[in-house]
Amino acid sequence: MTETIKDKVRAFVIENFLFGDTSYDLADTASLIENDIIDSTGVLELVAFIEDQFGIVMGDADIVPANLDSLARISAFIEARVGAPATA
Amino acid sequence: MRFEQFLIGNAGRQAAKTALVTDRRRLSYGEFDDLTGRLAAALARAGVKRNDRVLVFMDNCWEAAVSIFAILKAGATFSPINASTKADKLAYIITDCEAAAILTQAKLMPIVAEAQALSGNSDLFVASTAAPNGQTPADAISFETCLAEVATPVPHRGIDVDLAMLIYTSGSTGRPKGVMMTHRNIDAASDSITTYLRNEPDDIILNVLPLAFDYGLYQMLMAIRIGATLVLEKSFAFPHAIFERIREEGVTGFPLVPTMAAMILQMRDLEPGFLPSLRYLSNTAAALPPPHIARLRELFPGARLYSMYGLTECKRCTYLPPEELDRRPGSVGIAIPNTEAFVVDDEGQRAPPGVPGELVIRGPHVMQGYWRNDAATERMLRPGTNRWEKVLYTGDLFQADEEGFLYFVGRKDDIIKTRGEKVAPKEVETVLHAHPGIAEAVVVGVADPVLGHAIAALVVLSDPSLTDKDIIRHCARHLEDFMVPKIVEFRTELPKTDTGKVSRRLAAETMEPAQ
Numbered sequence: 001m002t003e004t005i006k007d008k009v010r011a012f013v014i015e016n017f018l019f020g021d022t023s024y025d026l027a028d029t030a031s032l033i034e035n036d037i038i039d040s041t042g043v044l045e046l047v048a049f050i051e052d053q054f055g056i057v058m059g060d061a062d063i064v065p066a067n068l069d070s071l072a073r074i075s076a077f078i079e080a081r082v083g084a085p086a087t088a
Numbered sequence: 089m090r091f092e093q094f095l096i097g098n099a100g101r102q103a104a105k106t107a108l109v110t111d112r113r114r115l116s117y118g119e120f121d122d123l124t125g126r127l128a129a130a131l132a133r134a135g136v137k138r139n140d141r142v143l144v145f146m147d148n149c150w151e152a153a154v155s156i157f158a159i160l161k162a163g164a165t166f167s168p169i170n171a172s173t174k175a176d177k178l179a180y181i182i183t184d185c186e187a188a189a190i191l192t193q194a195k196l197m198p199i200v201a202e203a204q205a206l207s208g209n210s211d212l213f214v215a216s217t218a219a220p221n222g223q224t225p226a227d228a229i230s231f232e233t234c235l236a237e238v239a240t241p242v243p244h245r246g247i248d249v250d251l252a253m254l255i256y257t258s259g260s261t262g263r264p265k266g267v268m269m270t271h272r273n274i275d276a277a278s279d280s281i282t283t284y285l286r287n288e289p290d291d292i293i294l295n296v297l298p299l300a301f302d303y304g305l306y307q308m309l310m311a312i313r314i315g316a317t318l319v320l321e322k323s324f325a326f327p328h329a330i331f332e333r334i335r336e337e338g339v340t341g342f343p344l345v346p347t348m349a350a351m352i353l354q355m356r357d358l359e360p361g362f363l364p365s366l367r368y369l370s371n372t373a374a375a376l377p378p379p380h381i382a383r384l385r386e387l388f389p390g391a392r393l394y395s396m397y398g399l400t401e402c403k404r405c406t407y408l409p410p411e412e413l414d415r416r417p418g419s420v421g422i423a424i425p426n427t428e429a430f431v432v433d434d435e436g437q438r439a440p441p442g443v444p445g446e447l448v449i450r451g452p453h454v455m456q457g458y459w460r461n462d463a464a465t466e467r468m469l470r471p472g473t474n475r476w477e478k479v480l481y482t483g484d485l486f487q488a489d490e491e492g493f494l495y496f497v498g499r500k501d502d503i504i505k506t507r508g509e510k511v512a513p514k515e516v517e518t519v520l521h522a523h524p525g526i527a528e529a530v531v532v533g534v535a536d537p538v539l540g541h542a543i544a545a546l547v548v549l550s551d552p553s554l555t556d557k558d559i560i561r562h563c564a565r566h567l568e569d570f571m572v573p574k575i576v577e578f579r580t581e582l583p584k585t586d587t588g589k590v591s592r593r594l595a596a597e598t599m600e601p602a603q
Contacts, residue, residue: 019561033325035195036172039569040325040351041507041538060328060357068326 005054005082006075012049013071017042028072033065043068050074056081090248090271091309092160095121098315102289107312109319109337110150117315120154125239127158131189133237134213134229138163138244140188141254143181144299145196147171148322151217151231152299153308155191160252160271163244164188167254167266170300172569175199177264179206185254185266185459187212191231194219201227248272254459255302257400258571260501262514266459267400276452277403278310280424284407285341285368285394291316292365293341294334296324296348301509302400303372307343324348327355331363340367342391345508346374350538353383360386372396372404373508374540375496378417385413395420397496399510401468402454402480405429405447406494419493427451429494431486436470439487444497447486450479502592504533506541509570513592516543516573519566523559525551530582532596534575544575546582546595575599 003011010026017037018024032038038046046068047058056078067077095117098107103118115123136142142159144166146152152168159166167185169178171193181187182203190212192200197216204212204227216228224230248271256264287293293311295318297304311318319337324330327348334342342363344352349371352358369384369391376384376395384393393413397420398404406429408421423429428450431439439445450472457465472479485497504511513531520529527550533541547559556576563572583594 015557019564020555020557021561033323036569038325040323040347043325044351044354044538060355064326064329 004075005078006071008053009074009078010071012046012053013037016045016049026071028075029070031065031069032071033069046074050078054078054082089275090160090246090250091252091274091313092124092157094313095124095157098312102315105315106317108150108153108308109317110148110153111321113150115150115154120157120312122239123154123235124157124161125241126235126237127154128161128242129240130215130234130237131158131162131164131213132242132244134189134215136162136164136188136213138246139250140164141167141185143167143169143178143185143187143190143192145169145171145173145178145190145192145200146217146299147193148295148299148304148320149193149217150320151191151193153318153320154235156299156305156308157312159191162242163246163250165251165254167256168298168300168305169256170298170568171196173199174566174568175202175206176566177568178203181256181264181266182207182209182212184264189213189215191215192228193217194223194225197225197228248275251456255300255305255400258503258510258512258515259464260503260512260514261464262512262518264515265461265464268456268459269403270456273403273453273455274309276426278306278313280426280451280453281306281404281407282310282314283425284409285310285370286392287314287316287341289315291340291367292319292337293317293343294319294321294330294337294339295343296321296330297343297345297508302403303343303345303398303508306403307341324351327351334363334365338365339363340365341370342366342368343370343372346371346376346380346540347507347538349376349380349384352387353380354538358387361389363388364390366391368392368394368410370394370396372398374505375418375420381413381417397421397494399482399484400455401482402427402449402451404453405449405482408493412493416489416493419489419495421493423449423451424453427453431488431494441488441490441492444485444487446500447482447484447494448479449482450477454478454480502532504531504541504543506533506536506539506543507570508540511543511571516545516563516567516571519563520545520547520559522566523554523562525549525554526559528582528590530590530592530595531573532592532599534596534599536574539574542574543571544577544599545573546577546579546598548579548582 099121254266295307392410469478528548536542
């Protein structure tokens with residue numbers, strides 16, 4: 001079975017923000033900020049991951065909670081962008 | 089004057105004006121005054137008395153703002169605690185200050201319950217906000233119920249030399265120290281700062297910094313003092329979203345730390361003048377690199393930029409008048425109004441211009457000392473020229489130019505500044521040493537373009553199966569977020585001095601700056 005976008009994002013978040021703690025019950029829709037999973041420098045790391053891993057160029061206006069504040073939102077954002085031309 | 093009088097006075101003059109804006113609630117001065125009065129009455133009914141210590145363990149939410157002023161109205165002393173504090177440190181603070189009460193949020197109740205058990209303090213009054221499902225956690229009184237109390241003024245008989253707040257700061261011994269500030273201290277500091285920032289009642293100040301960090305806390309205290317509006321946000325994680333708030337609310341004042349400036353400068357699509365409502369930006373915690381200052385001035389051409397320097401023990405020491413920025417971009421300026429700042433040599437004599445020495449601060453903003461820690465107090469507060477007063481030895485090395493403008497040179501001790509907050513390496517090392525798989529560890533700061541300094545741990549393992557992630561996870565369970573190491577390096581031995589003592593200085597020299 002191929003690894004889905006959501007699996008990749010989850011693996012990245014667990015590895016980098018939960019430091020490999022797979023016992024943490026991270027719901028797909030849980031806010032990463034409200035639950036203190038990522039902070040401001042974490043968002044920068046997340047953006048670098050999305051750009052490197054999926055070849056997406058994120059404009060400032062893309063880096064907002066609506067796109068990045070839960071596993072589900074991040075995955076939906078990437079799915080919408082993969083294959084679509086990057087906006088300037 | 090006691091500080092809550094500013095809120096009461098402004099509520100009397102401008103009850104309908106907006107005092108506080110958060111994502112969930114806007115409060116007018118009248119509402120803010122009323123809610124704080126209700127909570128103060130509830131605290132008094134719960135047995136909180138004059139000079140009792142009450143912890144505010146919350147993130148940046150309207151309830152935290154209400155709690156702080158309610159505690160003052162109850163005649164008590166507030167202590168704001170960073171929301172990422174873990175149970176063992178919270179337990180230490182509960183015991184150290186003999187807290188009478190703690191006001192918190194549902195999501196933090198597991199930490200409070202664990203800390204309460206560790207501290208053995210079963211008398212603590214605990215009030216918590218409701219969870220998203222509307223339930224108040226077991227073992228806590230409902231915050232909403234407290235707000236249903238009638239706002240009868242509490243006859244506490246407190247005066248302005250009573251303690252208003254206790255701010256815990258990372259201690260070089262590995263244990264936090266409570267900085268004692270009276271109402272008069274806060275009055276003096278906020279008067280001085282609002283004077284040089286030229287704050288006006290029509291200012292709208294945005295704060296994304298934690299209220300547990302004195303720079304964040306003072307944004308609220310100053311806004312209420314001058315009758316202005318505070319827009320309170322939880323973090324700067326999404327700068328674009330914060331800029332939208334600045335536009336929506338017409339924000340005029342925007343306090344920064346260097347990490348935020350570095351994040352702004354990494355953004356790609358910003359146009360000069362994109363936030364025209366801003367009148368001023370301020371920076372403190374560490375000096376901005378001159379190229380960052382230049383770029384900020386390009387992006388915010390209509391705003392004054394203040395470079396400042398301070399420490400919790402006196403709130404703020406110096407500021408650079410914005411008109412001096414072109415001539416001396418590397419300076420953090422001169423003493424704030426109605427205070428003195430000067431450089432002394434090892435004998436305590438004033439150092440001439442160009443000669444580095446320790447910065448000493450004198451004025452009505454200087455703390456009363458550390459809570460029940462005379463030894464640490466005596467190191468920081470020492471006799472001055474006048475027999476009746478003590479002056480503050482900052483532990484920071486500075487030098488002055490010929491015209492008296494001050495330049496930061498370095499720390500006298502090992503304190504690391506990361507994301508604008510101070511971290512004592514010892515506090516992190518204590519947590520590392522508590523791990524059974526770690527034989528030895530030393531913690532140093534490594535220069536980092538965004539964080540200022542990143543926390544790095546050099547570790548000798550006794551359990552070779554441990555990974556860097558295991559160690560970071562262990563630290564994350566016991567330390568506030570900003571204290572958790574970003575870098576872990578494994579060594580077979582740690583650098584030591586000739587006498588065999590682990591040397592942080594030698595350890596730092598073995599580290600490369602982060603990219």
